[in-house]
Amino acid sequence: MTYRILAINPGSTSTKFAVYDGENQILSKTLNHSVEELSKFNCIMDQFEMRKNEIENILKENNIELKTINAVVGRCGGLPPVKSGAYFINDEMIDRLTNRPTLDHASNLGAMISYSIAKEIGVDSYIYDPVSVDESGDIAKVSGLKGLDRVCLTHTLNTRAMAIKYAKQHNKNYKDLNLIVAHLGGGISLNVHEKGKMVDFVSDEEGPFSPERAGRLPSKMLVDLCYSGKYTYKEMLKNIRGKGGIVSYLNTVDAREVEEKISNGDEYAKLIYDALALQVAKAIGELATVVNGDVDAIIITGGIAYSKYMTESIRKRVKFIAPVEILAGENELEALAFGALRVLEGEEEATVYSESDLAKA
Template sequence: MTHKILAINPGSTSTKIALFEDEKEIFTETLDHPIEEIEKYDKVQDQFEMRKDIVISFLEEKGYDINELSAVVGRGGMLPPVKSGAYEVNEIMLETLEKRPAMEHASNLGAPIVYEIAKVAGVSAYIYDSVRTDELQDIARISGMPDIPRTSTSHVLNTRAVAIKTAEKYGKKYQDMNFVVAHLGGGISLNVHEKGQIVDIVSDDEGPFSPERAGRVPCRQLIDLCYSGKFDKATMHKKLRGNGGIRAYLNTLDAREVEKMIDNGDEKARKVYEAMAYQIAKGIGELATVVEGKVDFIILTGGIAYSDIMTSWIKKRVEFIAPVEIVPGENEMESLAYGILRVLRGEEKAREYVE
């Protein structure tokens, strides 16, 4: 029996959709939403009908019959902390995302869109590996400042998928292995997987800088800068996320542009880019201590993992810890579909969402 799974991933100005038949990708499409359209809505949740209608119209135009679907899966939104894996979308989840999400985020639209489509198709709707997956050990939650406990925010969907894929590649079970995974994209986060759970992380504001984010910066100087009178709160937030990292040093967000600069002999570009690799390697080393160095594989993933120069710099510093696997790309649509495929095949169980 084959399974047809529709995956939906809402982003800030687009909605990605993909259809899979078992492991085979039938299509992937990015449905763009012009910024002037997005700006008509006061809240992300207000975009629900617009985005749902665009997805359904696209499927109708292409002649895809939703009645042939086995399941629909969406990107998990900003729920209160949840476990990894699949959750079946229910009314409690929808109410939470609508009325009390942890924060405004386009991913909050994933569950309501797939729920409506699944209802028409007569199948179940799921989310998988929510953005808010949190399986941290208690010891990992202590930050040093009781006012600010550590929580888990990392690129769970892609990092967990590539860890499962790497385990399968070597004929082993994800639940029997330990991984340190670094997601290298516009934002960079790292996590450590111990026997099937993400037990600690280095979030995008705790570790390496990235193309647009400042990462971990000296706290005392940051406080001084906040109270210097030179910048307002919004500007300081932008310095950390949006205008930080490589952009702040080299005025570009594109790692490919940085590599062209390096090829043309730009020493500053080389130093900044290598510093990013250096910090990523430090983060990997930091997380290896969580499992007392018992790491089966280090995995480099995300868009920047396509870069030979970046991955070679990181690999040189960390391969003494464990073998390094490079699995480039975001892999989000595949990750969503494959997760639910495992549920449909009885290899995983979907959880019931309760507050």
């Protein structure tokens, strides 16, 4: 039997969704939402009906009947720490996302829209690998200042999907491998997978800078800047997430523009870009120590992984650790759909979401 899956990935100003028959994508759409359109809503949750209706209208326009869909899977962010894989969406999860989200982001609508559509047609709905996945042990949480534990927030959906994809392409079992995965996009994060479990991480606020995020900063200098009187609290947050990283040096968030500057002889652009590559390589080396250097492969993914300049700069520094595989792109819809497919085909089991079970974990 071939399963038909609807995957939904809402972003701040867009809603991406796709329909898959098995592993074959038969429809993919991106709905862009203007500032004017979104300004009509008081909060993100109020956008639910608008986004859901637009998805259903486009499915109808493309002659895809809801009753032909076997499962709906959505992206999700604002949950407490959970394990990797699939979770059934239920009333308890919707209550958390509606009333007590840990992250107020449009991605939470992915679960809400998926649940609503699935209930209408009588099928199961899932989330898969939300950003709150945390499988690291207590030793990984220690930061260096009591009461300020490290928080595992990484690009779990794409990195874990690429780890599973790598294993499949090489006829190996994901649960038999030790892999380091670096996601290079608007934000950059890395994690290490030990025998199928994501045991440690470098988040986008404690590792390499990225096109618009500052990454790890000198702590004393940062504290001094916070109390300098030059910036408000919100402005400082924007300095490290939105105005930090490449854009603070080169006034662009587009890596392609940086490479064009380099090709035109801009030595300063080359310095900043090379520094980014070095920082990613250092983070990979850092994570290699978690598994005592026993690394089967290093995977580089995300949008910037399309850059041969960047990936080769990283590869030459880390190839002594393990072979480097490039799996470029941000493949969230595919990752969602393939995750749900593995559940439907019996390769994985979905977990029933329960706040009480999370508290016991």
